[in-house]
Amino acid sequence: MRAPSSDLPLMLEDVSILAREVTILDKITLKIAAGEPTILVGPNGSGKTTLLRAAMGLIAPTRGRVTWGGREEVPPARRSIVFQRPAMLMRSATGNLTYALAAARVPRAERKARADELLDLVGLAGRGDRPARRMSGGEQQRLALARALAKDPDILLLDEPTASLDPAAIKALEDIIRNVAARGIKVVMSTHNLGEARRLAGEIVLLHRGRIVETGDAQSFFTQPKTEDARRFVAGELLV
């Protein structure tokens, strides 16, 4: 059922994206390989969301190219995304999952069991019958994450999943993300919560004004930033 090839490494090669003459991403080159989570940090408007959408294949670059496992134009069969405000389908929680499983060509007979596993994974066991749209923000984020995992992806893109959640909900979600990463799924996540970046990151990518300012493993990024912008960012100063 699963294609033998992988969507990793995910390569952005000299990618620029313009929207109405405004540069959103400016000559981004980035290699995303298997391993620890990659965390995108940077102020609002720095291009994190656009980078994730380009990585997903939802936006075509104006210049440059995006490749998955060395190929272009790959349908998103092996990569998933959770949007900052996920749209829940008008069905039950289980219905949302079986829908995604069907879209991923999982045989009908297996869907219910898989959906229950996924609900269990995100801590929603026993709540599968609830209408998805009536769940709390934290529950919806977790359900969206479970739904994104339905296609058994190589890479999971998360766009500020913890924004606007309370600490308990953030903790629950971070635990799930760690759990997912531990299963060998590559996590790429944006956040502007530095503490969260510190807690989850293997690798940090700092974006500012559509450019990559600095990349590196989390340890050295936080202790020995190489650039002045990164130093100020880590120190909690405002990048404008």
Add this chain to the structure above:
Amino acid sequence: MLTRRILIALTAAAFIAGAPAFAQDKSIVVSSTTSTQDSGLFGHLLPLFKKKTGIDVKVVSQGTGQALDTGRRGDADVVFVHARGQEEKFVADGFGVKRYPVMYNDFVLIGPKSDPAGVKGTKDIVAALKTIKSKNAAFISRGDKSGTHSAELNLWKVAGIDIAADKGPWYKEIGQGMGAALNTASASNAYVLADRGTWLSFKNRGELDIVVEGDNRLFNQYGVILVNPAKHANVKKSEGQAFIDWIVSPEGQKAIADYKINGQQLFFPNATAQGV
């Protein structure tokens, strides 16, 4: 899925709704006038005919002009109307096979019980109309080119009144059926010419009553015609002719005579009469 089940059920319902048309093969369409329908005559005749022949008669009631047009287009098998001139033209033009006289009823002049024109008691419809005109008493006309409207216009002509030129605010053409004309007259206490059958079965009389009746010039002849199968191959010739044969037979004629409302006979069979 609930919605899918509902959809299937509704689609099934659609077919059930359509089914009677296929089930009732032995049926004919008769286009007739509002007066025969509204008076309840067909409700009396058709079960008798069906019992005898098994043929279902579907009556579409329209004004005489429209009823003839329905026949002309081939949408009816038989026309049953009351406007001799138009009927004879229908046959002469080849749309009908033959015209059979069936029965007559009569028109009555309806007016307020207070009788503002003071015409009650006379048998002379022409004199009554002249009086109404001279007193400018309110009068409702069908104005819809129906058989009853033609009869009314003809009576004005006999009275020597050019109603098209002489009508004033007292004379209102409503362009609707008999029932609507009676409703309007009832609401505005006006005079109106009506066929007796519709009047007898009419319920919203208010202050209205018959003011003039019994004048020979108020007779209203009905005829029945088979639509010409040579023009329209779909016409059910044998069933249509069976209906005509029955209605002009002694049995059908008796059935017409037997139809009464409150003990009053509405239609007078005269299939054997000449020149009507």
Add this chain to the structure above:
Amino acid sequence: MPTDTSALDLILRADPALVGIVRLSLLVSLSAVVLAALIGIPLGALIALTRFPGRNGAIVLLNALMGLPPVVVGLLVYLMLSRSGPLGSWGILFTPQAMIIAQSILVMPIVAALARQTIEDLWEEYRDELAALNVGPVRRIFTLIYDARFSLLTALLAGFGRAAAEVGAVIIVGGNIDGFTRTMTTAIALETSKGDLPLAIGLGMVLISLVIVVNALAWGARRASERYAG
């Protein structure tokens, strides 16, 4: 139908003629709504999800057609189905089928226009999600229609209300034949012309009650299923 009894009597005694009229009204109008849905929902979805020259004009036209005069539709269908018309060989003038066709033409623009709006709004919301889930174009259309089901049900009810209430089209193409093509509305028109205003009003009450019952049932179904799927 006996005219010397009150409408209430007819209802209480479940007068067979009255029951037949109610049954025919429901079957004709519901069938028309089903037909209109089978055409109108896919048409609305198509317009919502595709871009083509003249699309804006099509949307304006569809919205305008929601107000089609029933008597005009009746006349056009009459001319089509008449023996002398292009579809005369079908032989269905003055039958319930003709009434279903006329009413579905009246209802279809309502269903299509409301479906178009609903599906387009939902598509805005779902577009990225469905692309991310790798959903193909065919499954996408079914998903949008399915997920818009509650709004579409409301559109169908609006269509049913229009069908059940109109008299102009059914009286022309059905002919108001006793026991065959007589519906609630044509019976009301007939009783009015006979001057039996109490019976006409009684029938009107029955019609209004029916429409309320149908809407209540649909609303209950919607509430019940929303509780599980909302």
